Amino acid sequence: MTARNRELAALLFVGVVGSTAFASAWIASSGELTADWVVWVGVLLALYLAAHVVTRVTVPFADPTLLPLAGLLTAVGLTVIYGLDPVNARKQVVWVAIGLAVYAATLLWLRHDYRVLERYKYLFGVSAIALLLLPSVPGLGERINGVRLWVQAGPLQFQPGELAKVLLIVFLAAYLRDKRESLAQGRLKDLGPLLAIWGAAMLVLVQTSDLGSALLSFGIFLAMLYAATGRLLYVAAGLALFVAGATAVHSALARVQQRVTVWLHPWTDEKVYCAINGKLELRQNCDSYQLVKSLYSIANGGYGGTGLGRGTFETIDGTPLIPYLNTDFVYSAIAQELGLIGAAGVLLAYLVLVARGMRIALIARDGFSKLLAAGLTFGVALQTFIIVGGVLRVVPLTGITLPFVSYGGSSILSNFVVLALLMLVSNRAVTAQRR
Amino acid sequence: MNRQLARVAGVAMSLLVVLVVATTYWQTWARPSLAERQDNEIQRVAQFEIKRGPILDEGTVLARNREREVGGRTLYFRRYPQGGLTAHVVGYSTAGRARAGLERSLNGVLTGADRDLGSLVQQSLDELGGKPIVGDTVVTTLDLDAQRVAYEQLGSRCGAVAAIDPRTGRVLVMASSPTYDPNLVEERFGEIERITADCAPSAALLNRASAGLYAPGSTFKVVTASAALDSGAFEPSSTFDDPGYCIAYGKRVNNFDTSRPFGRIDLATALQYSVNSVFCNIGQKLGAQRILRTAGRFGFYERPPLETPDSERLASGLYRDGELWFPERNQDVDAGRMAFGQERLLVTPLQMATVAATIGNGGLHRRTYVVEKVVSPRGKTTSRTTPEVIDRAVKPTTARDIGDMMVRAVQGGTGTAAQISGARVGGKTGTAETGVAGRNTTWFIAFAGPEGKRASVAIAVVLENQTSTGGATAAPIAREVMQALLSSGANT
Numbered sequence: 001m002t003a004r005n006r007e008l009a010a011l012l013f014v015g016v017v018g019s020t021a022f023a024s025a026w027i028a029s030s031g032e033l034t035a036d037w038v039v040w041v042g043v044l045l046a047l048y049l050a051a052h053v054v055t056r057v058t059v060p061f062a063d064p065t066l067l068p069l070a071g072l073l074t075a076v077g078l079t080v081i082y083g084l085d086p087v088n089a090r091k092q093v094v095w096v097a098i099g100l101a102v103y104a105a106t107l108l109w110l111r112h113d114y115r116v117l118e119r120y121k122y123l124f125g126v127s128a129i130a131l132l133l134l135p136s137v138p139g140l141g142e143r144i145n146g147v148r149l150w151v152q153a154g155p156l157q158f159q160p161g162e163l164a165k166v167l168l169i170v171f172l173a174a175y176l177r178d179k180r181e182s183l184a185q186g187r188l189k190d191l192g193p194l195l196a197i198w199g200a201a202m203l204v205l206v207q208t209s210d211l212g213s214a215l216l217s218f219g220i221f222l223a224m225l226y227a228a229t230g231r232l233l234y235v236a237a238g239l240a241l242f243v244a245g246a247t248a249v250h251s252a253l254a255r256v257q258q259r260v261t262v263w264l265h266p267w268t269d270e271k272v273y274c275a276i277n278g279k280l281e282l283r284q285n286c287d288s289y290q291l292v293k294s295l296y297s298i299a300n301g302g303y304g305g306t307g308l309g310r311g312t313f314e315t316i317d318g319t320p321l322i323p324y325l326n327t328d329f330v331y332s333a334i335a336q337e338l339g340l341i342g343a344a345g346v347l348l349a350y351l352v353l354v355a356r357g358m359r360i361a362l363i364a365r366d367g368f369s370k371l372l373a374a375g376l377t378f379g380v381a382l383q384t385f386i387i388v389g390g391v392l393r394v395v396p397l398t399g400i401t402l403p404f405v406s407y408g409g410s411s412i413l414s415n416f417v418v419l420a421l422l423m424l425v426s427n428r429a430v431t432a433q434r435r
Numbered sequence: 436m437n438r439q440l441a442r443v444a445g446v447a448m449s450l451l452v453v454l455v456v457a458t459t460y461w462q463t464w465a466r467p468s469l470a471e472r473q474d475n476e477i478q479r480v481a482q483f484e485i486k487r488g489p490i491l492d493e494g495t496v497l498a499r500n501r502e503r504e505v506g507g508r509t510l511y512f513r514r515y516p517q518g519g520l521t522a523h524v525v526g527y528s529t530a531g532r533a534r535a536g537l538e539r540s541l542n543g544v545l546t547g548a549d550r551d552l553g554s555l556v557q558q559s560l561d562e563l564g565g566k567p568i569v570g571d572t573v574v575t576t577l578d579l580d581a582q583r584v585a586y587e588q589l590g591s592r593c594g595a596v597a598a599i600d601p602r603t604g605r606v607l608v609m610a611s612s613p614t615y616d617p618n619l620v621e622e623r624f625g626e627i628e629r630i631t632a633d634c635a636p637s638a639a640l641l642n643r644a645s646a647g648l649y650a651p652g653s654t655f656k657v658v659t660a661s662a663a664l665d666s667g668a669f670e671p672s673s674t675f676d677d678p679g680y681c682i683a684y685g686k687r688v689n690n691f692d693t694s695r696p697f698g699r700i701d702l703a704t705a706l707q708y709s710v711n712s713v714f715c716n717i718g719q720k721l722g723a724q725r726i727l728r729t730a731g732r733f734g735f736y737e738r739p740p741l742e743t744p745d746s747e748r749l750a751s752g753l754y755r756d757g758e759l760w761f762p763e764r765n766q767d768v769d770a771g772r773m774a775f776g777q778e779r780l781l782v783t784p785l786q787m788a789t790v791a792a793t794i795g796n797g798g799l800h801r802r803t804y805v806v807e808k809v810v811s812p813r814g815k816t817t818s819r820t821t822p823e824v825i826d827r828a829v830k831p832t833t834a835r836d837i838g839d840m841m842v843r844a845v846q847g848g849t850g851t852a853a854q855i856s857g858a859r860v861g862g863k864t865g866t867a868e869t870g871v872a873g874r875n876t877t878w879f880i881a882f883a884g885p886e887g888k889r890a891s892v893a894i895a896v897v898l899e900n901q902t903s904t905g906g907a908t909a910a911p912i913a914r915e916v917m918q919a920l921l922s923s924g925a926n927t
Contacts, residue, residue, distance in 0.1 A: 223443050223446070223447075226439055226442075226443065227436060227439045227440055227443050228436070228439075230436070230438070230439045267472075282474070284474050285474065292474070293476075293477065295461060295469060296469055296472075296475045296476070296477045296478060297477055298458070298461045298462060299461050299462060299465060299466045299469040299470065299478075300470075300477050300478060300481055301462055302462055302463075302466060303462065303463070306481070312477050312480045312481045313477075314480070315476055315480060315530070316480055316483065316505060316510065316530045318505075321476055321477060335458060335461075335462065336477075339462065340458060340459060340462040340463065343458050343462070344455050344458060344459070347451055347454050347455050347458070348455075350451055351448060351451045351452075354444070354447050354448055354451065355444070355448060358440065358441075358443070358444035358447065358448075361440050361444075362437055362440055362441070362444075367436065370436055370437075370440060371436075374440050374443055374444075377444075377447065378443055378446075378447050381447035381448070381450055381451060382447070382450065384450075384451065384454070385450040385451065385453070385454060388454045389450075389453070389454060389457070392454065392457040392458060392461060393457075394453060394454070394457045
């Protein structure tokens with residue numbers, strides 16, 4: 001069985017699982033299975049089959065698990081989002097369609113040799129910074145929840161930071177592969193441009209208060225630096241830099257202090273000052289409200305969960321309990337509805353995705369491909385860790401999306417670009433192996 | 436580069452494994468404690484989709500469900516047809532203010548969460564079929580007629596009545612005044628806060644019978660006398676000189692009526708007439724620790740056993756700075772004053788009813804319980820409470836002698852107001868002065884049974900802010916409630 005046939009089989013299997021899941025959410029919300037359900041399921045399956053055909057033509061030897069895994073994760077995300085609000089699910093389908101189109105376009109564009117990207121590394125570096133700066137441009141940026149992350153373009157809101165992350169990884173892969181020898185020998189002079197680009201990115205992120213993305217970029221940077229040079233000293237220095245930076249940010253930004261306090265002590269027995277309403281409140285009713293409610297949601301799932309579309313996210317009079325449920329907190333919705341079994345299943349999907357991605361990095365022949373695949377894959381793993389770990393109170397909570405699952409266009413788009421790049425690297429590596 | 440890449444892969448995958456571990460922690464290990472938290476609205480809302488089991492008392496419904504369609508789902512809200520009659524035992528289950536009483540402590544049973552595997556499988560199948568989960572039915576041991584008598588008798592006075600069957604430990608009456616209507620908790624809580632009675636704050640939500648702490652006054656002499664006889668150093672016929680007062684720590688402690696000293700008096704007569712000086716002397720001889728150890732065998736220093744939540748039951752004993760306290764040295768406590776119920780002793784009515792029941796039951800301290808049985812939705816009894824002896828509190832002879840003294844107190848002593856024709860009643864009065872005139876805490880504890888038979892009722896009555904004595908205020912209430920219990924068919 002060829003790789004593509006395995007991919008097709010896996011996609012059809014995911015289709016069956018996804019349609020069943022979606023059917024149960026559908027029944028839970030409307031009481032019966034109507035013909036509309038077929039349209040939803042059919043559209044989604046058709047989209048993925050189309051993507052499969054493009055894959056078959058452009059990268060025939062690429063890893064067969066990545067596309068079905070992406071399909072599984074988007075299906076889980078859509079099903080949960082549908083249960084919360086069908087209108088958002090409809091928008092999300094459109095975004096998945098656009099995402100798959102971008103995936104196909106990327107494959108078609110770079111099918112001969114994606115390594116042309118290497119040549120434009122500084123362009124990528126600079127445009128990453130430009131993208132990050134976009135929301136700060138007056139008249140263009142949109143401030144949501146105290147954070148400038150969005151760009152308003154007509155009816156569409158766009159979060160350029162998501163795409164900037166991918167561009168940064170491409171830049172880092174190209175740059176590090178160029179300079180890894182000298183860096184490994186400790187020629188710090190070559191760190192210059194690197195630190196400049198990276199530092200600018202960090203500055204922008206801190207300036208826009210997007211701490212989650214800052215943490216993510218920093219982690220990816222360290223991982224790629226280590227992979228390229230093999231020097232733990234860089235990692236140690238980087239971590240020291242991080243601790244110093246974090247301490248500085250901690251004392252400078254009230255927002256960061258608040259996050260850390262909430263993380264360490266979400267529950268108080270006595271009332272403390274609440275900045276939201278200026279009164280004395282228990283912290284679980286004020287600053288840590290989101291986190292605590294989300295933990296209750298997760299705990300309510302237990303082993304088997306409440307069932308798709310049957311989770312409790314509102315009070316009896318219909319007031320929503322958890323804000324940003326379909327973006328930052330989508331995992332707490334999944335964990336409640338699917339329980340430990342389902343949530344662990346979703347995490348397992350990420351685990352397989354990461355394992356396959358790292359395998360691509362291992363079998364790739366050239367440094368750029370290795371670093372690119374490793375950087376992109378590590379990015380997916382770290383991003384998942386930061387948001388799910390935040391929701392689970394493993395690390396302080398910083399708002400960032402769950403790859404392929406969270407509601408939101410920019411996130412879906414950039415994740416499909418990541419997927420396309422991994423497929424390209426994989427195809428090339430396997431082709432080289434076969435020769 | 437592959438070695439580094441393998442390490443990076445290792446780190447990436449461990450990060451995800453950490454997430455699996457953390458999810459497991461929250462969904463299994465931490466789940467029960469999160470579900471218990473008062474601000475966990477998700478848990479509360481989710482539980483309203485469960486068809487909660489009713490709470491019954493024989494044939495009478497104490498708590499039932501009312502269905503309501505909210506946003507496409509059927510939710511089950513609670514109604515309490517008996518209103519304030521059993522409010523403190525049954526409690527409430529609401530969306531806005533969490534839960535109390537049996538509704539809180541037996542939540543697992545009432546929502547069907549505490550079931551065995553077979554039932555859980557059946558339940559999961561029902562769930563898949565879209566049927567609501569149905570909880571188990573709880574049946575209480577209360578005697579509603581006597582409960583009603585207790586509330587009528589208490590009237591607007593603040594206080595409590597607790598009655599037990601000494602032969603089993605069944606709680607027959609648990610009344611706390613003022614009471615409240617649990618149906619108002621959800622939406623008209625303000626009305627409960629505005630309830631007034633002969634005390635301030637009226638604290639209607641407090642279950643005074645098991646969580647109200649009062650100075651026991653002379654009712655504690657029953658415990659002291661038990662310790663005295665059990666020690667072997669005293670007999671009912673041991674005689675004392677009563678000058679009308681006793682010197683404790685250089686200070687004079689008066690009898691209730693100093694104008695009429697008894698002169699030479701034996702122990703039995705001293706209990707009959709509640710003579711403080713005699714017990715003061717006994718206390719000084721025995722020492723505080725010995726008396727408190729006897730009290731411990733009656734159940735002091737432990738929360739009185741019952742199915743209601745822990746927070747709604749308090750332990751009796753010596754209290755210091757608001758904390759339960761057992762003296763490490765005898766000289767830390769004024770044993771003379773403690774012996775007749777003063778000196779920072781605080782007790783609950785349920786505990787004092789247990790003391791009376793233990794004496795009436797030949798010295799066996801039984802576990803008190805208010806849940807008769809739990810019945811599954813299909814009518815199968817899944818658990819039935821069996822009577823259980825916790826401890827032998829005092830020797831059988833001690834119990835018999837103390838019982839006789841208490842009977843004498845009712846026949847011709849301080850407790851004559853509790854006489855019931857055709858029944859053998861033994862009782863002890865108590866009047867604890869708070870130092871403010873008209874603010875006495877008055878008590879009556881008693882056991883009773885048909886003439887020539889074992890005692891079948893034990894009771895404790897406490898009243899706050901009284902001008903008169905326990906014999907005049909609490910004993911008549913005890914008589915009415917005991918009479919109701921003795922005449923009811925269920926208790927023969």
